Amino acid sequence: MRGFTKDPRDDAAVARPGLAAAAGSPVIVLDTADNVAVCRRNVATGEALAMDGDVVAARADMPLGHKVARAFIPAGALVVKYGMPIGSATADIEPGDWVHLHNMRSNYISSHTRASAVPA
Amino acid sequence: MIIANGYARGDGRIGIRNVVAVIYLVECAHHVARRVVDLADDAEVHLLGFPGCYPNDYALRMMKALATHANVGGAVLVSLGCEGFDREGLAAAIAQSGRPVETVVIQQAGGTRSSIEAAVAAVRRVQQEMRQDERRVPMRLSDLVVGTICGGSDGTSGIAANPAVGRAFDRLIDAGAICIFEETGEMIGCEGPMATRAASPEIASAIDQAIGNAETYYRAMGYGSFAPGNAEGGLSTLEEKSAGAYVKSGSRPINGVIRPTQIPGDPGLYLLDVVPDTPPKFGFPNISDNAEIVELMSCGAHLTLFTTGRGSVVGSAVAPVIKITGNPETFARMGEDMDIDAGRIMLGDATLDTVGEDIFDLVLAVAGGAPSKSETLGHREFILGYKSIEAVGPACFPGAR
Known part of the structure; x- marks a missing residue:
C-alpha cells in the first residue's frame, strides 16, 4: 500500500456536499487533502477555477473528468486524489496545470495510451 | 418483499x-x-x-x-x-x-x-x-444475486456512477441480496481499506493475498488493467482507476473472497478474485469486460450493474446488464444505450442517494421482467477463454451453495 492514507470511499461523503456546493465551479475537490481537483466540464486555458477557497487560473485546456493541480507539486511528490496517493509527479507541477500522463506516473504499474507507455 | x-x-x-x-x-x-x-x-x-x-x-x-x-x-x-x-x-x-x-x-x-x-x-x-x-414462484430480494463491473472508465466514474452503485449495493445487501464486486486487478492500491472491511481476519488476509497476486500477475504481463480510453477520460494511473472502481462496493462488510463458479450462499457482499494463479499461463486474466461479466454470472449473478464513463454498449447472454454512466456528455451522446444517467451528479442536479435509489428501483424492475436497454437492443455478448485458476480461493467463504 504505497503511501496509503485513507479509504477512498470516504470521498463519497465529501463529494456529495462538495458537488452540490461546487455546482457553480467548473472543478470539484474530492477531499481536503487532495492536491488536484477534477473538471466537472471542459475547462479552457485562463478560466478562473474556484477550489475550496483557492482560486487558480487554468494553465491548459482540460476535458471533463481530467485533473488540475490545486497546489505546487514538486517532481517526485505524491499526487493525492480521494485523499489517497494515485501516483507521483515526474515534473514540477504548478497550480492550474493539467495533471496527467505527461507529468505523473503510477507507483504500481505502467499506464499506456494507444501510442505509448508511461512506465511506473 | x-x-x-x-x-x-x-x-x-x-x-x-x-x-x-x-x-x-x-x-x-x-x-x-x-x-x-x-x-x-x-x-x-x-x-x-x-x-x-x-x-x-x-x-x-x-x-x-x-x-x-x-x-x-x-x-x-x-x-x-x-x-x-x-x-x-x-x-x-x-x-x-x-x-x-x-x-x-x-x-x-x-x-x-x-x-x-x-x-x-x-x-x-x-x-x-x-x-x-415450467414452475413460477415468488422471488424475493434474498433470492437475488447482483454483480457489478466498470468498463470504459473515466474521471467521472469514481465520482458519480460508481459511488451511486455503492449506494444501491448497500440497499440491496440490507434487504438480503447477495452482491458481488470484482476485478482484484482493478483494486490494486485499495487493499488497505478493503482489508479493514473484511468480516473476519481470514477474509482480510485473503483480500491481501488476492491483491498481491493480482499485482504480481499484471506486472508480469506488462500492463495493468488500464486502457487508452481511461487515459483519454482523465485517469492517469491504475491506482487512480482502482480508487474509483472500489467505491462500487458500497460500505457493507466484505463477507468473502470468491473465485469464478463459486456461488455465495449467505447474503452480503463478496469480492470476486478473477486473477489466475501465478506464474502467468494463458495470458491476461480477462481480455475484455464481457469475460468479467461471464465470471460474475458463473458466481450466480442474475444481472449486472455496468458503470461506464466513456460509453460501453455491451450487454450479455444469460443475465441482463444495466448500464450507468456518470459522464453527462456520454449520456447526451449515447443515451440510447444507457439505463441510468448518473451524470446529473456531476452537474449538481442529483445526489448519489437519489441515483442510488434509481438504480435500486431499476434492479427490481429488470428482475421483474422489464428489459434493460442492452436487452432491447439485442446485445447478447459472451466470451470465455483459457484460464488457470483454482476453484477455491485463498480463504473459504461462508454459506457456499
Whole structure:
C-alpha cells in the first residue's frame, strides 16, 4: 500500500456536499487533502477555477473528468486524489496545470495510451 | 418483499429469465450454433461458446456453471466431434441439474445444413420440455444475486456512477441480496481499506493475498488493467482507476473472497478474485469486460450493474446488464444505450442517494421482467477463454451453495 492514507470511499461523503456546493465551479475537490481537483466540464486555458477557497487560473485546456493541480507539486511528490496517493509527479507541477500522463506516473504499474507507455 | 415471478429450477435456484443456451464447444462449431440461434429468432435463445480445441478445467467448470445458471432453463450443445471439450461431462451436469439438454455432433449429424436443422429441432424440443415443466414462484430480494463491473472508465466514474452503485449495493445487501464486486486487478492500491472491511481476519488476509497476486500477475504481463480510453477520460494511473472502481462496493462488510463458479450462499457482499494463479499461463486474466461479466454470472449473478464513463454498449447472454454512466456528455451522446444517467451528479442536479435509489428501483424492475436497454437492443455478448485458476480461493467463504 504505497503511501496509503485513507479509504477512498470516504470521498463519497465529501463529494456529495462538495458537488452540490461546487455546482457553480467548473472543478470539484474530492477531499481536503487532495492536491488536484477534477473538471466537472471542459475547462479552457485562463478560466478562473474556484477550489475550496483557492482560486487558480487554468494553465491548459482540460476535458471533463481530467485533473488540475490545486497546489505546487514538486517532481517526485505524491499526487493525492480521494485523499489517497494515485501516483507521483515526474515534473514540477504548478497550480492550474493539467495533471496527467505527461507529468505523473503510477507507483504500481505502467499506464499506456494507444501510442505509448508511461512506465511506473 | 416479492420482486418477481421467478422461474423455479430443479436444483432449487430461481431465475429472472428463461433462457435456452445454445453452446458451441469449439470455434469449428460456432457457425452452426450461431445459425441455430438466428433461426430460432427468439429473444430467450442465447449463444454461448468456447473457441479452443484443447481441454481446460476452468472452461469446463465455467460452462457447467453457466449452463445451469438460474436464468437458464435448458441447453443445446453443438460439438464438431473431434475437439477436446468434455461434452458428455457438460451434458451430464446439465441433466443432473434437472434441465433438458440435447447434443448435436456435427460430424455425426452429416455436416453444416443437417446439423443446423437437427439443432433447431433440438431447441424446439428443449423449449417444449421447459414449457411443460415450467414452475413460477415468488422471488424475493434474498433470492437475488447482483454483480457489478466498470468498463470504459473515466474521471467521472469514481465520482458519480460508481459511488451511486455503492449506494444501491448497500440497499440491496440490507434487504438480503447477495452482491458481488470484482476485478482484484482493478483494486490494486485499495487493499488497505478493503482489508479493514473484511468480516473476519481470514477474509482480510485473503483480500491481501488476492491483491498481491493480482499485482504480481499484471506486472508480469506488462500492463495493468488500464486502457487508452481511461487515459483519454482523465485517469492517469491504475491506482487512480482502482480508487474509483472500489467505491462500487458500497460500505457493507466484505463477507468473502470468491473465485469464478463459486456461488455465495449467505447474503452480503463478496469480492470476486478473477486473477489466475501465478506464474502467468494463458495470458491476461480477462481480455475484455464481457469475460468479467461471464465470471460474475458463473458466481450466480442474475444481472449486472455496468458503470461506464466513456460509453460501453455491451450487454450479455444469460443475465441482463444495466448500464450507468456518470459522464453527462456520454449520456447526451449515447443515451440510447444507457439505463441510468448518473451524470446529473456531476452537474449538481442529483445526489448519489437519489441515483442510488434509481438504480435500486431499476434492479427490481429488470428482475421483474422489464428489459434493460442492452436487452432491447439485442446485445447478447459472451466470451470465455483459457484460464488457470483454482476453484477455491485463498480463504473459504461462508454459506457456499
